[in-house]
Amino acid sequence: MVLFEIKDLSFAYPGEKRKALDSVSLSVKRGDFLVLCGPSGCGKTTLLRHFKPAVTPHGERSGSLLYKNTPLEKTAERVLAEEIGFVFQDPDSQIVTDKVWHELAFSLESLGFENSVIRRRVAEMASFFGITEWFERDISTLSGGQKQLLNLASVMATSPEVLVLDEPTAQLDPIAAADFLSTLVRINRELATTVILSEHRLEEILPYTDRMAVMEDGRLTADGSPQEVGELLKSSGSRMYEAMPAAMRIYSALDLGGRCPVSVRDGIEYLSRVVTCGGEIKREPFPESEPAAELKDVWFRYEKSSPDILRDLNLTVPKGSFFAVVGANGAGKSTMLSLMAGLNTPYRGSVRLFGKKIEKYKESELYPKTVALLPQNPMSLFTANSVREELETAAKAHGVTAEDMEKTARITGCGEFLERHPYDLSGGERQRAALAALIMTKPKILLLDEPTKGLDAAYKKELADILKSLCSDGATVIAVSHDIEFCAEYADICALVFAGSAAACGEAREFFAGNSFYTTAANRISRRFFKNAVTNDEVVYLCRKQKENTDGAR
Amino acid sequence: MMGRAFDTLHPWVSFVFFAVCIAFSMISSSPVMLAVSFFSALLLLFVISGRKAVRYLLFSVPAVAAAAAVNTAFNHEGATVLLYLNGNPITLESVIYGAVSGTVLMTVIIWFACFSRIMTSEKIMFLFAKVSPSLSLLFSMILRFVPQVAAKARQINEAQRLSYGTPAGLYGRIKRGLTVIYALLLRSFEDAADTTDSMKCRGYGLPGRTAFSRFRFTARDGAVLAVMLVLTAAAAAAAGTGAVRSAYFPLFSGIKTGPYAVITYTLYAALLNIPAALCVTEEIKWSYLKSRI
Numbered sequence: 001m002v003l004f005e006i007k008d009l010s011f012a013y014p015g016e017k018r019k020a021l022d023s024v025s026l027s028v029k030r031g032d033f034l035v036l037c038g039p040s041g042c043g044k045t046t047l048l049r050h051f052k053p054a055v056t057p058h059g060e061r062s063g064s065l066l067y068k069n070t071p072l073e074k075t076a077e078r079v080l081a082e083e084i085g086f087v088f089q090d091p092d093s094q095i096v097t098d099k100v101w102h103e104l105a106f107s108l109e110s111l112g113f114e115n116s117v118i119r120r121r122v123a124e125m126a127s128f129f130g131i132t133e134w135f136e137r138d139i140s141t142l143s144g145g146q147k148q149l150l151n152l153a154s155v156m157a158t159s160p161e162v163l164v165l166d167e168p169t170a171q172l173d174p175i176a177a178a179d180f181l182s183t184l185v186r187i188n189r190e191l192a193t194t195v196i197l198s199e200h201r202l203e204e205i206l207p208y209t210d211r212m213a214v215m216e217d218g219r220l221t222a223d224g225s226p227q228e229v230g231e232l233l234k235s236s237g238s239r240m241y242e243a244m245p246a247a248m249r250i251y252s253a254l255d256l257g258g259r260c261p262v263s264v265r266d267g268i269e270y271l272s273r274v275v276t277c278g279g280e281i282k283r284e285p286f287p288e289s290e291p292a293a294e295l296k297d298v299w300f301r302y303e304k305s306s307p308d309i310l311r312d313l314n315l316t317v318p319k320g321s322f323f324a325v326v327g328a329n330g331a332g333k334s335t336m337l338s339l340m341a342g343l344n345t346p347y348r349g350s351v352r353l354f355g356k357k358i359e360k361y362k363e364s365e366l367y368p369k370t371v372a373l374l375p376q377n378p379m380s381l382f383t384a385n386s387v388r389e390e391l392e393t394a395a396k397a398h399g400v401t402a403e404d405m406e407k408t409a410r411i412t413g414c415g416e417f418l419e420r421h422p423y424d425l426s427g428g429e430r431q432r433a434a435l436a437a438l439i440m441t442k443p444k445i446l447l448l449d450e451p452t453k454g455l456d457a458a459y460k461k462e463l464a465d466i467l468k469s470l471c472s473d474g475a476t477v478i479a480v481s482h483d484i485e486f487c488a489e490y491a492d493i494c495a496l497v498f499a500g501s502a503a504a505c506g507e508a509r510e511f512f513a514g515n516s517f518y519t520t521a522a523n524r525i526s527r528r529f530f531k532n533a534v535t536n537d538e539v540v541y542l543c544r545k546q547k548e549n550t551d552g553a554r
Numbered sequence: 555m556m557g558r559a560f561d562t563l564h565p566w567v568s569f570v571f572f573a574v575c576i577a578f579s580m581i582s583s584s585p586v587m588l589a590v591s592f593f594s595a596l597l598l599l600f601v602i603s604g605r606k607a608v609r610y611l612l613f614s615v616p617a618v619a620a621a622a623a624v625n626t627a628f629n630h631e632g633a634t635v636l637l638y639l640n641g642n643p644i645t646l647e648s649v650i651y652g653a654v655s656g657t658v659l660m661t662v663i664i665w666f667a668c669f670s671r672i673m674t675s676e677k678i679m680f681l682f683a684k685v686s687p688s689l690s691l692l693f694s695m696i697l698r699f700v701p702q703v704a705a706k707a708r709q710i711n712e713a714q715r716l717s718y719g720t721p722a723g724l725y726g727r728i729k730r731g732l733t734v735i736y737a738l739l740l741r742s743f744e745d746a747a748d749t750t751d752s753m754k755c756r757g758y759g760l761p762g763r764t765a766f767s768r769f770r771f772t773a774r775d776g777a778v779l780a781v782m783l784v785l786t787a788a789a790a791a792a793a794g795t796g797a798v799r800s801a802y803f804p805l806f807s808g809i810k811t812g813p814y815a816v817i818t819y820t821l822y823a824a825l826l827n828i829p830a831a832l833c834v835t836e837e838i839k840w841s842y843l844k845s846r847i
Contacts, residue, residue, distance in 0.1 A: 086752075105766035115764070372716065377709065383710075383733045
């Protein structure tokens, strides 16, 4: 049965010529699991919001949108509230009440259900989603992953026909994201709830879906099975191809035919058919240089009676390196950054920047010429009414010339949106503007907290280029991140923080090649065949080399 | 926690209890009834939160003494002059009246300490919901909002400090404060727009909204409420005979000990100690059950 039938839907925001949606046609059947992907600003969110009239934006619209064969706008509000569930990106701001149990009951209260019915549904949801243990808790005590799971559960309380989710895992760490996505798959398989999901983490979700659609510039450019879409993207040279799972990219780069693998398991199977064991990547070690930041035997806790967050942490960050710190949630990564920024002081051990203890620095020496910190939410930095005003304030305060400011804006790609209000920018644009404000003063050490959170593959690459050019100018970049693929691809040195101390540290690619679980998909696919191959390009390179050798021998 | 037996009562029953306690404590003029109320409140607090109650007791002594001193200094009524200070009479009646007022204040404070531990936000919300479901939701949203805003303010403040250092001077600090507040408002508005969307998506605004609660009025609640109401009525009737009415000026009427007065005191003590009795009974039952294992 067809649930949604979209025909020639076009849409433009008021006062804008550019169409946010350009004659989109799409049909969704009951029980479908549709993954919608595309670069930031391609119109994914606009399209998803059309599935739910309560949040559909205002503007110029043409075309038709049928839900169960009736136009969506003619469907009763009560039916819409009950049958179409919507989950937003930010886990925090979509929660309404202060208690977990109350949040679960919210939709049912709105629909006017009896107390006994609500009690039963809430109990069912809590059991299905495994949230009975924190059922009584205050929302403010939950982690981001728990919050998003709660949002899913509270939308599911009305047993909707369709779930529409707008990048629900963008703000989550990889473990929480995988947990969330597997719950979503379970809902689809066990309850036959239709799922329409926009997502950047294709590696995790594509193996479980049979249908994906790609949007670019407001148009639907591909719609089909992951394999079909992969072929199409490759042949059209689309930049969305960068976002596809490692197995698919290795497969199509090698171009040896056969069935296209999607998951890591299928990738290994595929490689075992086309290559034999043997082959190794050799790398130049990172050049020796004096330390920029040094943490020695650092112990830290927030309050005297609270547990230690950092316990005996030792790290040395060489000058001019792009240093990545990975590790699970709550391992102390962000706390470590706050120590390096001088926001907190360890109760034992020392933090040194360029050989000098951080507490010996005067505040005016430290900020912003020596260290700058990009917080997890870049919005914390903005206080002005336009990006230009923001940058000018910072430039004036720190004696940066107008030319230098313009140059920074150009490097970071802020030029197009200098006049806009920071709150009107997309996630990637906000990041760029924040980065411009920070690097304008040329800090010697740039600290980044989860810089790739919610960014698409294309922008991640741009970000890496900016960071790399800072490093080659002599700055040191220290990033705390969950994004293994990003760290493996671009970082020089990588450290794993576990339970408050550094469990491992080494040259980034060596480091990931040495891990067996905490590593890239390309490494997991290739580790049985090659030594040290961490990125897709390396795997492809080794495969090709082997082919050439065997072809040459013949 | 020993207070479980009281905590698990229906919110309305607990609410009625506290309302009666606090009302009686404020209205009654009898020093004996006041003492009964003071010590019952302290006992209940001890049952609910253990040794913290001792702190309230220790704090009460200077508070009552201070109230007596202040009253004596400004109130010169009363017939029994103890001494003259700077030509002003210091009277026994005004010392007693001051001490009694101080005790009333402390008694009410201790009752409220019990109230805040038993009447959780969930229970208060439930009481509100009967009056207005949207008011109760608003209450819940505010409780969610406050820690969120505090966290955002901290983040913004840290980011500002890192970019521009700690402001120097009063003017600098005021300017920084305003900057942070402005950014905080912007961010809160932004997030509030998301919350509104989420509420609309989940059917907020449809007619006939209900308020879910996890409380059920049980037979036990009925029994406790009945005992409470009967004791309240009886105590009020006994007090209504005027047997316990006390006067402080011009002469302190002393402690009433007539038969009706004794009946009033007993009924009043029984009423105020219902929750403590429930808790202690349950505790004894537990030890008994444990001893049989």
